[in-house]
Amino acid sequence: MARRCIFARPNAATATSGGEPVYRRHEKMAYPRLPACAALAVAVLAIFAHGLRAQSQDKDPLTFEVASVKPSTGCPPACGLIRSTVGSAGYHVEGAFLRTIMTVAYSVTDRQISGGPSWMTTERFDIEAKAAGSHTVDELHWMLAHLLEERFHLLVRHETRQEPVWNLVVANGGAKMPVHDPEDKDYPPMGPQFAVDKDGGLCAVLQGRNETMKYLAFVLSRNMDRGTLDQTGLPGRYDVSLRYMPDGVHPRHPDGTEAPFSADCFDIFTALPRQLGLRLEAGRGPVEYLVVEHVEKPVAN
Secondary structure, three states: OOOOOOOOOOOOOOOOOOOOOOEOOOOOOOOOOOOHHHHHHHHHHHHHHHHHHHHHHHHOOOOOOEEEEEEOOOOOOOOOEEEEOOOOOEEEEEEEEHHHHHHHHOOOOHHHEEEOOHHHHOOEEEEEEEOOOOOOHHHHHHHHHHHHHHHOOOEEEEEEEEEEEEEEEEOOOOOOOOEOOOOOOOOOOOOOEEEEOOOOOEEEEEEEEEEOHHHHHHHHHHOOOOOEEEOOOOOOOEEEEEEEEOOOOOOEOOOOOEOOEOOOOOEHHHHHHHHHOEEEEEEEEEEEEEEEEEOOOOOOO
16 A cells, blocks of 8 residues: 655645645645536545545554653664564564654655754654554554654655656566565564675675565665665565675774675675566656654653
8 A cells, every 4th residue: 555645735834934835644635726517526526535534544543552752771782673563563663763763654765854953863762652453564654654743743845856766677587586475464674784604705685574575675775876666566575585785885894894795795786686586777766755844852651
């Protein structure tokens, strides 16, 4: 389910000095003026949709039933952990910066966020949030974003720009990833880590379980020079195991000396087709940006 983007109607409380709309997820969409007959049709559909939406929200609103947000006291050793709980019924965050939590909640990279005070990247927070039942990953992202907007009084403006991107597509010969059990409702986070090979060299290892291609594209975006868009057309969930040489990264040993890469560690453009049956194509596409208009430190609860 793709996350909805709901425009706020500009007013004295939400409009910027330039008149651009500021997003609040719970406010109504500002529609353009329509001819009378079309406006009537839209009104009828809106009333019908509102009734369905209200019934859905009464049954299972997209908010956490219980949530605690407080300054972190456990970092180190638990620094920067952000993951959904087993059963997809909540979120667990340990020692994470607000800006980092935003990258998960809004599915953007850090370079796609601008504005806001410096404490967003210097002060860490813990979050324990539980929902009444299980939810999809996209729904949990929506709920986490709503929690940030509520507890941090976070107000962001969304901008979409056409930019150079990498399109993640299926390579010749087809995908090579194992399909994961669709009954498994645990969605662990995925991120690259360095591993030491037999030859003493290093190689980045990206391992994921029960992952969508949309999420894989997001993880690649965080480690590349431009955004990556999922264009694979693969709807399922897969187990991912990828060894590659990160571009522009120079790993070091604990003593500070530079560590060499392993002889069989290849760049991402070579590793993806060989190991996952995927490849990257250069192109242009829409990239979402967030501009922080307002934020406050939460009151510990």
